[in-house]
Amino acid sequence: MNAQEYIASGNLELFVYGTLSEAENKKIIAAMEKYPEVKEEVEKIEKTLKSLAEEVAPKVSDNVWVAINNKIFGGGTVKQLETVKTTNWLAILGWAASVLLIIGLFWMFNQNATLESELVENQKENQELLEKIISTEESLAETESLLNILRDKDIKAVNLPGHAPVAPEAFAKVFYNESTKTVHLDARGLPEPPEGMVYQVWSLKMDPLTPTSIGLLDDFASIDNKVFVLQDIPESEGFGITLEPAGGSPTPTLEQLYTLGVI
Amino acid sequence: MQPDELITLLQNRDQRAFSKLYEMYSESTYGIIYNIVLDQDLADEVLQDVFIKIWEKSSTYSTSKGRFFTWILNIARNAAIDKIRSKSFKNSKKNLDADNFVHILEDQTNLNQTTDTIGLRAFVKALEPLCRKVIDLLYFKGFTQVEASEKLDIPLGTIKTRNRNCLKSLRNSMGE
Numbered sequence: 001m002n003a004q005e006y007i008a009s010g011n012l013e014l015f016v017y018g019t020l021s022e023a024e025n026k027k028i029i030a031a032m033e034k035y036p037e038v039k040e041e042v043e044k045i046e047k048t049l050k051s052l053a054e055e056v057a058p059k060v061s062d063n064v065w066v067a068i069n070n071k072i073f074g075g076g077t078v079k080q081l082e083t084v085k086t087t088n089w090l091a092i093l094g095w096a097a098s099v100l101l102i103i104g105l106f107w108m109f110n111q112n113a114t115l116e117s118e119l120v121e122n123q124k125e126n127q128e129l130l131e132k133i134i135s136t137e138e139s140l141a142e143t144e145s146l147l148n149i150l151r152d153k154d155i156k157a158v159n160l161p162g163h164a165p166v167a168p169e170a171f172a173k174v175f176y177n178e179s180t181k182t183v184h185l186d187a188r189g190l191p192e193p194p195e196g197m198v199y200q201v202w203s204l205k206m207d208p209l210t211p212t213s214i215g216l217l218d219d220f221a222s223i224d225n226k227v228f229v230l231q232d233i234p235e236s237e238g239f240g241i242t243l244e245p246a247g248g249s250p251t252p253t254l255e256q257l258y259t260l261g262v263i
Numbered sequence: 264m265q266p267d268e269l270i271t272l273l274q275n276r277d278q279r280a281f282s283k284l285y286e287m288y289s290e291s292t293y294g295i296i297y298n299i300v301l302d303q304d305l306a307d308e309v310l311q312d313v314f315i316k317i318w319e320k321s322s323t324y325s326t327s328k329g330r331f332f333t334w335i336l337n338i339a340r341n342a343a344i345d346k347i348r349s350k351s352f353k354n355s356k357k358n359l360d361a362d363n364f365v366h367i368l369e370d371q372t373n374l375n376q377t378t379d380t381i382g383l384r385a386f387v388k389a390l391e392p393l394c395r396k397v398i399d400l401l402y403f404k405g406f407t408q409v410e411a412s413e414k415l416d417i418p419l420g421t422i423k424t425r426n427r428n429c430l431k432s433l434r435n436s437m438g439e
Contacts, residue, residue: 057290060290
């Protein structure tokens with residue numbers, strides 16, 4: 001076919017309509033390249049059809065282009081998303097730092113509390129140790145003073161063995177200082193007095209036998225070393241201990257004579 | 264003239280080229296779509312879809328296959344027909360039969376009102392009834408010659424020629 005035959009065939013119109021077969025399409029395209037008149041004719045047909053289509057519909061609303069743009073190039077949203085992501089990282093970092101700080105503070109607070117309670121305990125221990133030392137020193141001083149008394153050259157030691165009918169196992173010792181009129185009585189060998197009773201100590205003159213009360217062993221149970229100090233002792237030739245009702249008696253109850261000794 | 268440079272730019276994802284091509288082809292594309300769906304809102308939707316498709320599928324167009332205008336025309340016709348099918352228009356067949364671009368020209372008052380097309384519009388209205396039907400079926404509705412021949416009950420051999428003569432008349436009236 002030559003150019004005029006192509007133009008007259010009516011196929012160029014159908015080519016623009018898009019209703020030709022693939023093979024016929026190829027022929028037209030080849031002819032358009034070969035004959036400028038064919039190409040020109042196709043473009044004229046296209047122009048007419050385009051104008052026709054433009055005239056038979058209402059004008060396109062501007063909204064359509066806006067919608068197309070939004071759908072295809074909605075790029076703003078993507079950028080916003082990225083910004084949000086960055087902000088999120090910062091926020092996460094901030095939160096993580098806060099959490100770490102809180103954990104750290106809590107840990108330090110715990111440590112401080114532990115140290116404080118340890119300190120208090122140590123102080124308490126120190127106090128207890130100090131008290132022990134003081135009491136030990138006091139005890140030592142007491143023992144030393146006792147020892148000094150016993151070593152005094154004027155001291156007379158008197159054994160008071162148990163009085164067989166009442167208390168054969170009992171015994172006591174008297175350290176008598178005539179010059180200071182003082183008696184240290186070691187009553188460790190005596191049993192605890194029954195409820196409502198008390199030991200009473202007597203100074204004895206032998207000729208005639210005269211007992212004089214020189215004291216009651218009150219608080220017998222509470223004194224650990226069972227050493228009692230008695231003062232203002234009259235001149236004595238012997239000592240005895242009886243069990244009497246609480247408050248003591250004016251004269252010794254001889255049935256309850258526990259120990260007796262003579263200088 | 265076909266804007267081959269713009270088309271190449273479009274195929275390279277150039278937004279400005281796309282915008283320019285929209286300016287050039289949106290009205291005619293809308294005309295095709297409107298003649299099929301016969302509803303402005305639906306035509307708006309379809310035009311959107313068609314140009315999104317043009318953007319996304321631009322790489323599938325090649326000058327060796329045909330005209331860019333024809334490529335768009337095919338996309339538009341298919342999209343419009345899909346739309347009225349998906350909307351399950353009860354009267355779609357009837358609409359396709361009864362309404363053609365001439366009726367639209369007569370019915371609508373809000374059409375493009377440019378002075379240089381007044382002559383065209385007048386001549387379209389003056390077209391022979393058979394011309395209107397042939398152009399409507401082949402161009403706007405995308406019928407094949409065989410389908411149009413059966414539909415209009417005229418010999419297959421005369422469809423092509425009749426169509427050419429009808430279009431030629433239109434062209435002449437446009438001052439060529």
